[in-house]
Amino acid sequence: MKPLDPGPFFDVLADRGTGTLVHLSRPLDIATDATDAADARTTYDIEVLAGLVAEAAGWLAGLGVGPGDRVAVIKPNHWDYVLLACAAARLGAVPALISGRLPAETQQVLLKRLEATVLVTTSDTLAAAREAETDLTAFVRRTLVLDGPAPGAVDLADVRGHRPPPPVRRPDGVPLAIMHTSGTTGVPKLVSHTATTLIRRIAAAEARRWPVVSSRRDDTVAQATSYAHGRGLAWTLSVFWLAPREVVILDRFEPQHVEPVLRAHPPTALEATPSAFVRWQSLAAAPDNPFRDVRLFINTFDAIHPPTVRTFLAATRRRLPLWVQVWGQSETGPLTFRCLTRRSVRASGQRHPTTRDLGRPVPGKARLRVVDPETLQPVRRGRPGLVLARTRALCAGYVGEPERLRAKSADGWFATGDLGVMTPSGRLLLLDREVDTVPGGSCVELEDVIHDRLPDVVEAVVLGRASGLPLPVLVTRDGTVDRAAWRRAVADLPPLGEPALLPADQLPLTATGKVRRQELRDRFLDGAPPHGTGRWT
Template sequence: MRTLEPGLFFDALADRGTRTRVHLSRPLDIPDDGRTAYGVEDLAGLVTRAAGWLTALGVTRGDRVAVLKPNHWDYVLLACAAARIGAVPALLSGSLPPETLHLLLKRLDAGALVTTADTLAAAHTAGTDLTACTRRTLTLDAPAPGAVPLADVRGHRPPSFQRPSAQAPLAIMHTSGTTGVPKLVVHTTASLVHRIAAAEARRWPLVSSRPNDTVAQATSYAHGRGLTWTLSVFALAPREVVLLDSFEAEHAEPVLRAHRPTVLEATPAAYVRWQPLAAAPDNPFRRVRLFLNTFDAIHPPTVRAYLTATRRRLPLWVQVWGQSETGPLTFRCLTRRSVRAAGERHPTTRDLGRPVPGKTRLRVVDPATLRPVAPGGTGLVMARTKALCAGYAGEQERLSAKSAGGWFATGDLGAITRSGRLRLLDREVDAVPGGACVEIEDVLHDRLPDVVEAVVLTRPNGLPLPVLATRDGTLHRDAWRRAVADLPPLGEPALLPLDRLPLTATGKVRRQELRDRLLDGAPAPGTGRWT
């Protein structure tokens, strides 16, 4: 377990003789001579130097250190640097609106902010001074008003490492924020390392990386998955690790071709953006034996496209469902056969499989009474797991409000089949009468191949509004009518360019923001009690 603790993680790997090579899609935002390739020893040295910068900045044991910058893997390295001196890293996505960042920084009461001059300037242009929300600010790229430039803190050595208590805060990450302001999830060594990362760091048959693998990742590294994935994958010591900072196909393709992955994990949004690449005969996914997705629902045609693209005889797709507060809750393995049927009314990817054995229990309850429903009945999905977070920074009472008798309310609606599998229906706050948003969206993706993003918004009065982004910006009316013929009644679709959809850092649509824009702020249909 101790080798997985972030503070000395890369040092432990180097001592063990790990030979993993790291390849980056672009240089890190931490200035380091513009490199895009690293060995484990190099990373250990970089983390140590960054810990020295924080020490020189005045950060001490127990301080919260906010990290806010463009998306890249150095979020994880800076988190390790903070943990090395006993501080608590709090990772904030640079894609959040300035007013949201201001609120989250206030909730954090952080002792320091590590950011970039460009990030501060963009917030200032929007009328927000982020340096006023913290006691010290360090800029990685250039000097900025109210901030300490990196040149002023170089060359300092950090104090000796002191192992934190297993129950003390280790790291803070935020939720996606699709329905409002993200929550700041506080994890401990016990929950994040001992329960989540350690389980994945075991070499499981078929679903773990191997010493000869090239493992690629494309995610929002400000989210908790970036840190737990790093700890578990590097502990298994694959031959190569490829880290992509962008979901855009034109940026990812050259890197994926130069270092063709055999294991690929990405957000659903990245997979959707890269889907045209999978159709090429010499596509960059030909060697992949294992695909994984986290964060959000994956659409059947996306899974089908990648399992068809690889030249492996028996490729596997692992779909994981969980939350920032809990880590993985269920998993399901998909094959070419399991996603062969296209256009079905109840898509296969709504079946999220069974709870993680020995780690998680699920039950479905009536949202009003919290009493269990009959087997197969629909209700609020609740989870029991030892990996549950310690709370929400600045909103500790919120976790208590979402918990009852040791069970945590996920905010999702679903049903557990008689065989023990979870069928996901909707977020409680977004529920569609007579149907399910995520299920309808899956069907639209499956029946309309040119759709890149489909979102169904309910209205208090009137039919639900489908919002579509297509690859060429058009929608054929006959194809639309055929696609919705057996679905619950929907309104006329609204077409939006993909770049006009408000997205989270992981590529999810910010539904409430879209409602505010297209439905004049009409409230969501659910109670929102469990968000």
């Protein structure tokens, strides 16, 4: 078995004597036996985690899961998404992780594409789907419910204690795991990865002990993400292989939920989604903040606003803290990275914030080129175009949509769907998703400028349209906007429509905290067509 094979992964760690302790922000959903006080635990060592994964593999085996079967998981966000993926992989099955935050009708579409043998879920997830007139159990052969009886499902109590078979070896080129994309512009795509792409090309590369940017043995590493996405599994394999002293798992992003956990276990390395960092800015701004010992910040999934980076780099007492911004996609893994320091994000009054500069391609792992979206011919450096990527970590395909990957690939290059500019020095400047573009500009750049100049703005989303001015949609701290301050902030920007205000609890977000722009378009633009074609989504 390879050291990073998810099936026996925790067994291998236990055999190595890995002493990492894991602290959870709440108990796991797969430990829900009300008669067992240990199920309320929020601290685990590696040996107990290895036993829990093997036990979960026994549950699945008791349901008839075997090599090659697909096991769908839909539940509230938590790290046991990853543990269930390891349990399925242990049987030679293929875990398919689907966020419980997706609308029920979207979950239904994805389950139909999967044709899974088993669905692992919770009674609340099934009930919420039924309220939306969707029966998730109808799209799989059997359904396992983790938290009690539910109509049409098997109770976890009925399969507890089933002895798991030995771990199954699998060829590198067959599907290992299935995850979905964020779905900011529509129904997410189901991305299939193999051991070659996910393990050898992504996780194994991160499991090397790189200077400064890797976990150290004395680190307390914290993570806040959507564990249904591919990052959760790849991160687990790479970070735990490096055996930090402690790992802190955060399942939600609300400040009041994470603060006690971070104070009890102050992190020295912290990875989170951009939306999590945004929500924690008020914590970071406090003198006695829980980020004072962080040496390394990492954000994935999306670029982040410069004021947020400044806030956290100012919050730590470390003399030279580092912020690593990684850009990539579910289909490709990491494509670029950039290291930010206090100096590099210092406010300068310029219109172009630094975080749209995504840095250079990951050395030896990815190549990028910018092409004309119509002809797919390369454009000169300094000119905008569609970003193509070449990487050996490219996924094996989209489940249920075999033609889609072919349509986005040509001559070994994959169309990311993002527009950008390659600078003369070889750095990538991000502009927009192709479907969200505005002629001669960049919505995401405008959003960064608005955040930089109006500190009360929590979220700014600029929506382009084929006819009419781009519409800014704002979420502010108090639900209002000072119109005079707004006019000053946008005076040197391209013309924008009058801003629309939206309460924070009505902002549609993906599981990773990205804004569902299409939902905002439907709400505020009444179906007005965008400038982009949407061909590359």
